Amino acid sequence: xxxxxxxxxxxxxxxxxxEAQNPGWIVPDDQxxxxxxxxxxxxxxxxxxxxxxxxxxxxxxxxxxKNFAAISPTPGDLSEPKVGTQKxxxxxxxxxxxxxxxxxxxxILTEDERWSVISxxxxxxxxxxxxxxxxxxxxxxxRIKLAMTYDTVKKKIMIKAIELTKEGxxxxxxxxxxxxxxxxxxxxxxxxxxxxxxxxxxGFDWPQDLPGDKNGNVILGARVNDPAGKMQEAVVKDTLAxxxxxxxxxxxxxxxxxxxxxxxxxxxxxTYTLAVIVVWYFIIFIILSVLDMRxxxxx
Amino acid sequence: xxxxxxxxxxxxxxxxxxxxxxLKNIGLLGAGVAAGAGALYSGDIFEKKKAxxxxxxxxxxxxNRLVEVDSLEMKALAKNPTKLMLEKGREGIEGRxxxxxIDLSKCRNARRCxxxxxxxxxxxxxxxxxxxxxxxxAPGTSPYHMPKNCQHCDNPPCVAVCPVDATxxxxxxxxxxxxxRCIGCRFCMAACPYSARIFQWTSPKDADKHAxxxxxxxxxxxxxxxxxxxxxxxxxxxxxxxxxxxxSACPNGVYYFGDENEDGVTNGxxxxxxxxxxxxxxxxxxxxxxxxxxxxxxYYLPPKNRLFPFEPSTD
Numbered sequence: 001x002x003x004x005x006x007x008x009x010x011x012x013x014x015x016x017x018x019e020a021q022n023p024g025w026i027v028p029d030d031q032x033x034x035x036x037x038x039x040x041x042x043x044x045x046x047x048x049x050x051x052x053x054x055x056x057x058x059x060x061x062x063x064x065x066k067n068f069a070a071i072s073p074t075p076g077d078l079s080e081p082k083v084g085t086q087k088x089x090x091x092x093x094x095x096x097x098x099x100x101x102x103x104x105x106x107x108i109l110t111e112d113e114r115w116s117v118i119s120x121x122x123x124x125x126x127x128x129x130x131x132x133x134x135x136x137x138x139x140x141x142x143r144i145k146l147a148m149t150y151d152t153v154k155k156k157i158m159i160k161a162i163e164l165t166k167e168g169x170x171x172x173x174x175x176x177x178x179x180x181x182x183x184x185x186x187x188x189x190x191x192x193x194x195x196x197x198x199x200x201x202x203g204f205d206w207p208q209d210l211p212g213d214k215n216g217n218v219i220l221g222a223r224v225n226d227p228a229g230k231m232q233e234a235v236v237k238d239t240l241a242x243x244x245x246x247x248x249x250x251x252x253x254x255x256x257x258x259x260x261x262x263x264x265x266x267x268x269x270x271t272y273t274l275a276v277i278v279v280w281y282f283i284i285f286i287i288l289s290v291l292d293m294r295x296x297x298x299x
Numbered sequence: 300x301x302x303x304x305x306x307x308x309x310x311x312x313x314x315x316x317x318x319x320x321x322l323k324n325i326g327l328l329g330a331g332v333a334a335g336a337g338a339l340y341s342g343d344i345f346e347k348k349k350a351x352x353x354x355x356x357x358x359x360x361x362x363n364r365l366v367e368v369d370s371l372e373m374k375a376l377a378k379n380p381t382k383l384m385l386e387k388g389r390e391g392i393e394g395r396x397x398x399x400x401i402d403l404s405k406c407r408n409a410r411r412c413x414x415x416x417x418x419x420x421x422x423x424x425x426x427x428x429x430x431x432x433x434x435x436x437a438p439g440t441s442p443y444h445m446p447k448n449c450q451h452c453d454n455p456p457c458v459a460v461c462p463v464d465a466t467x468x469x470x471x472x473x474x475x476x477x478x479x480r481c482i483g484c485r486f487c488m489a490a491c492p493y494s495a496r497i498f499q500w501t502s503p504k505d506a507d508k509h510a511x512x513x514x515x516x517x518x519x520x521x522x523x524x525x526x527x528x529x530x531x532x533x534x535x536x537x538x539x540x541x542x543x544x545x546x547s548a549c550p551n552g553v554y555y556f557g558d559e560n561e562d563g564v565t566n567g568x569x570x571x572x573x574x575x576x577x578x579x580x581x582x583x584x585x586x587x588x589x590x591x592x593x594x595x596x597x598y599y600l601p602p603k604n605r606l607f608p609f610e611p612s613t614d
Contacts (some may be wrong), residue, residue: 185565
């Protein structure tokens with residue numbers, strides 16, 4: 001009995017050790033199955049290379065050169081078979097989510113950009129064949145098209161999701177939609193994500209105080225949020241005049257002490273001018289008085 | 300007579316024929332030369348055109364438009380590039396008011412912001428545009444790290460005291476310094492309540508290497524001996540639509556940067572964009588020494604629920 005207990009304990013401990021050695025960057029199965037929906041092209045590879053050099057090279061080094069950064073955990077060279085044997089979906093998931101100290105590229109690279117980085121990495125992996133997107137199309141399922149309108153009565157942005165099926169377009173039910181507003185340094189998500197209703201619509205409350213440009217124009221975008229990769233990434237972008245018209249003057253337009261001469265405060269200009277006039281008045285007064293004294297002397 | 304005339308004719312004939320031939324030859328030669336010249340000329344034009352369409356370059360114009368220009372049609376301006384950059388640097392980016400938000404609860408003194416800043420602005424390791432300070436507000440309270448840079452005040456005392464208009468504020472809120480004008484009087488250093496400015500007491504970093512380079516007022520490089528230097532909110536990066544050097548270098552999500560007019564700020568680490576007004580309202584944002592009336596453009600979020608325990612700096 002005691003022996004059995006020890007055996008069980010040993011098994012448990014050894015399994016725990018395996019757990020510890022594999023410090024879980026586990027990719028869910030549905031993510032592993034995700035594939036790129038277009039064939040990798042030389043253009044994609046080129047774009048991927050540029051993106052890699054900008055975003056990844058500082059840690060991972062140049063592929064095949066093994067000049068990755070000496071940090072812990074080691075970033076490793078991405079041309080190695082350890083990476084090459086992973087599925088496209090795994091690489092995509094790892095790039096998307098990151099794992100400290102590797103940053104997540106969810107908001108830094110678009111899906112297309114992440115795929116082009118993968119296409120660049122794949123050019124180093126011998127024996128890699130890209131899964132044919134057309135053959136796989138059945139298993140990855142839905143192709144979604146989005147349309148955006150603004151409901152002036154409900155003050156909502158209405159997104160209509162249409163699924164392109166073999167039988168023709170049909171409203172897509174239950175698609176998770178993200179709506180974002182373009183700002184100078186990035187896209188700002190509007191409220192939480194919403195799922196489309198039976199007839200393919202999702203409504204997003206439009207904040208009535210969000211600034212637009214001087215005509216109130218804002219650039220809006222919507223996309224399907226689909227981490228499982230069951231739907232093809234669909235994006236719609238539009239400019240709508242629904243923001244608060246914002247045309248604030250430049251900060252240098254107001255008169256201030258610190259500003260340049262032509263933007264000096266009025267009281268300062270007046271006081272200064274008055275002071276100059278007073279000083280000159282007295283100088284001229286004195287000169288005239290001296291002249292007068294000479295005249296009196298001569299007379 | 301007849302013979303004579305015939306003879307004369309015979310005599311005259313060769314002369315006549317030679318004149319005709321001469322004229323004919325001249326005509327031919329002229330036509331030939333004209334044709335040749337024409338061919339050469341058109342060839343030349345073709346060559347020029349070929350060269351002109353051969354190589355095109357994409358350039359950023361002064362009003363921030365990307366244009367494609369042919370390499371042959373580009374003419375170097377006699378104007379000094381430093382002067383051009385100075386003129387451009389005096390005007391802010393239209394319709395923008397830059398604002399920075401620093402979340403103190405996320406800072407763990409990684410000092411990447413400092414490194415990126417010093418790298419971009421050619422600063423020595425002991426010179427800071429951006430620094431992280433160790434703070435403790437009262438004896439019983441928890442210490443925290445506080446990144447501190449120029450606050451780009453809307454009522455900047457440093458600009459008011461400058462006697463030579465070297466430091467100035469732009470329409471988009473950035474306070475810049477023109478090292479070509481600066482006389483090194485250090486009035487601005489004395490006026491700044493945030494101690495944001497540094498003085499180049501000794502020869503700047505890699506001064507020999509950068510000698511003779513055109514001066515870029517939006518980057519403060521090359522740094523000049525005997526003048527002031529300070530944080531510029533990375534005016535050059537803002538122009539390109541990129542986040543400042545420090546903001547994008549932070550690994551911990553401390554910095555938000557954006558446009559107050561748009562009410563949106565973007566986190567440098569996650570690149571997530573949020574509403575500025577909501578961020579400030581929800582987190583009890585504050586400014587440094589607002590009682591001085593300097594109206595800073597940098598906001599701080601208090602070091603509440605710190606993500607990282609306080610570890611005193613080793614350097």
